[in-house]
Amino acid sequence: MMENNNIKSIKAYIQNHWLMLLIVLQPVLDILAYWTKNPEGTMAGVIRLLIMVLLPLYLLFALKEKKRFILSMAAIALVCLLHILNCMRLGYVSMTFDISYAAKTAQMPILAVCFMHCIKNEQTRNQAYWGLFFAAAITAASIGLSWLTGTANVTYGAGLGISGWVIDDNRCANSVIVVTLAAFSVFCAVKSEKLPVNIIVPALALLVLLSNGTKACYFGVYVIFTGFAFFLIAEHFFKGTEIKKPVVITLLALSVLAVVVTPYTPMYKVRFAQTSFAQLNQSEIDKQLEDMGYDPDSLSGEDILTDPEVHQVYEDYYRKMLWSIMPNMFERFTIDEIMQEYDFTTDAQTLIDVRQQKSAYASMMWKHSDSLTHLFGIDVSDIWLTGSCDLENDWPAIFYYYGYLGFGAYLAFVAYFALLIIWRLFKNFKTAFTTDNFILLITFLLFVGLAQFSGSVLRRPNVSFYMALVLGLIYYQTRVKPVTEENSLWRKLQ
16 A cells, blocks of 8 residues: 555656656766767667657647647648758758758757647746756766766867766767756856855856856856846846845856956867967968968959969968868869858968858858758758768758758747747836846847857757757746736745
């Protein structure tokens, strides 16, 4: 009898806390991927695929009003299907790879729609917040343990950033997760009435962000820390609340500290090494052209293409700067196409930028594509397997991989939530101007911004899960929760 009661209690707990458990599972899956990594993939990837399939299926049967949900899923499926059919028309390099990639890209909108239907009351909303707090604690603990045990993976190379128990493919993706969870950690510290929490939690968040070493983490410090500091000051003027001086002082002091320690951060060291290499090569070609009697700044594209001597100098320079990273570029496109794509620049910093190299490759593929491919996108397996590259910026990647239709649909989906935020602010600014809403606004802006500078927000399932969750919370706060209702989560906690 006691055993049956225990089973019932466990079932009841899972039913009441399933969303929190699903969020807590995310950092656990990343750790699992690290310790079970193999050439065939990871168990974590299979589990995430199952979640993306099973959650919509569950809602399909559980929801009383299914029409909007079915139409949303059908729209996502249609965009993916049209892309696949166009690639079949042209001939796939690898159909399996492209479809798998489309599923990863579709995860964010699929889960976001699911969360919009799942987060329907204060209880499920609170589950999401608790899940994020616990996920942040697990992530911080795992990074600390990995460093103490000497098992941490690096971000860029030996001595250049600590990523923790993260597989190589997810090192940069992990930085976006760190930024997201750091934002919610600071949110927790801001809401707390306990002085040690006000100071220690943001300090630990800063340590984790700077030690990771990516630009996303570094600039995330200023968005999160200064953002919350100025919000608290603005809240005082708009709503007459008492300024939490210890919190504001701590956040601003940590922001200044981040500036002071910049020369010692992994991000700065990596950028310094790249800049030094670029300057050395820049000086060499400038001197070479000047010795030949040419002014590098006055040479036009036509001059370079028609003068064999100058053309050879440029060709040698471009091969030196680009070939070691993107040899497939020279196999697929002519040297003239490559130089024209870069507008004949000799700026070494531009040429050694790996992100720009990959964008140039995709751009030239795009120029060789027909109208239907422009509408539905290029074969992702072609640029990955033939070109040996993947775009490191999400928004350009969505554009090239899924064409005008896919890019437009994705942009419209994200813009919908931006409009919800604006609508809610105009509906009742005072009740919308809360810390609970500000954390969602700041993470939303971080996701949208980092998607332009990172390739991990929209196309990495372990990262896009968090964006989908934030969009689901935004929908609840703006469309489901009554406009005049004040959040009561923190009143319950205090």
